[in-house]
Amino acid sequence: MFRFKKPECSIFVFEKRTAEKLHKPKRKETVTEILRASVKMLERFRHPKILQIMHTVEESSETLSFATEPVIASLANILAYQEAGGTIAGPPSTGASGHHCPTGVPRPAHAKEYSFLDIELKYGILQITEALSFLHYSGQVIHKNVCPSSILITKKGTWKLAGFEFTERTNETDATDPVPCQPWSTRTSKLVQPNLDYMAPEIQINSTCSILSDMFSLGMVICAIFNHGRSLIQSGNSPSTYLKQMELLDEAVHNILPRIPIPLQEATTRLLKKSPGARPTAQLLTLIKYFR
Structure with a gap:
């Protein structure tokens, strides 16, 4: 008799x-449609660094569910704990002089206590x-x-990319060339839009995106990791606030750099350039000294 462990x-x-x-009703249905499409994308892209689906979507009148490889938290869960004063001392910075996160705020219910080793951060970003x-x-x-909410940490400590709700096809000729896309709008629920605080400026300003837009977002994630979980942009889901803070981004990046490991500083600065062409691709980023 054989026993199989599930x-x-x-x-x-x-x-x-x-x-x-x-x-x-149509907007309500849009949310579930986006989630279904996201799971299908995860099933399509089989890669060791992309979240693995173990059981596809099951749906009832009240819920939509699916199963993945075991995860302990999203990066957002862990950074929320740090931002609320969990594992690192000292107030986080917005990067802009004269502003910081208020102390004594209650820790979010979804925050997860977890401390990263330096090597975990290095390989997680890689x-x-x-x-x-x-x-x-x-x-x-x-x-x-x-x-951060699109990055999940597995029980083995691997960082996996998920959150494929808002994908766009690349330009067929050159992936770094822009394609049309929708900017963030107050007329649409935030439930069916990307995280504005991590969005590349060309999406909001020019309604275009490319693979280099993702690299800007990765740069924002890196800054949040080394800024106690706090993004350099705190838009409050306001496009006008986002644009005002984007004008001050260079100063914000300059102020946060001392907290970032020296071998990662130059790459982070380039990732957060407002001109997409000045940012490194993912292929080039893997070659920097920090990851060796």
Whole structure:
């Protein structure tokens, strides 16, 4: 008699009532459509640094669920703990002089206590860079929502890219050339839009994106990691606030650089250039000294 051990997994459940505040039935359905499409994308892209789906979407009138390889938290969960004063001393910075996160704020319910070793951060950032390289060149897809909530940490400590809800196809001729895309809008629920605080400026200003837009977002993630979990842009889901803070981004990057490992500083500065052509691709980023 043989006994088979069932593989361990993590189950994600979306309660459809979460979208009920959108009121309009079509908008409510849009949320579930986006989630279904995201899971299909994850199933399509099999790569060691992309989250593995173990059981496809199952849906009822009240929920939508699916199973993945075992994860302990998203990077957003862990950074939320740090931002609320968890594992690192000292106030986080917005990068702009004279402003910092208020102290004594209650820790978010979703925050997860977890401390990264320096080597975990190094290889975690590398793993997401490798996932983007695969996505951009083999998958010919722009992720368009690289942010802490789209990065999941597995039980083995591997960082996996997920959150494929807002992808765009790359330019067929050159993946670094822009393609049309939708900017962030207050007329649409934030539930069905990317994270504005990590969005590349060309998306909001020119309604275009490319693989280099993902690289800007990765640069913002790197800064948040070394800024106690706090993004350099705090838009509050306001496009006008986003644009005002984007004008001050160079100063913000300059102020945060001393917290970032020296071998990563130059690359981070280039990732956050407002001109897409000045940013390194994922392929080039994997070659920097920091990852050796």
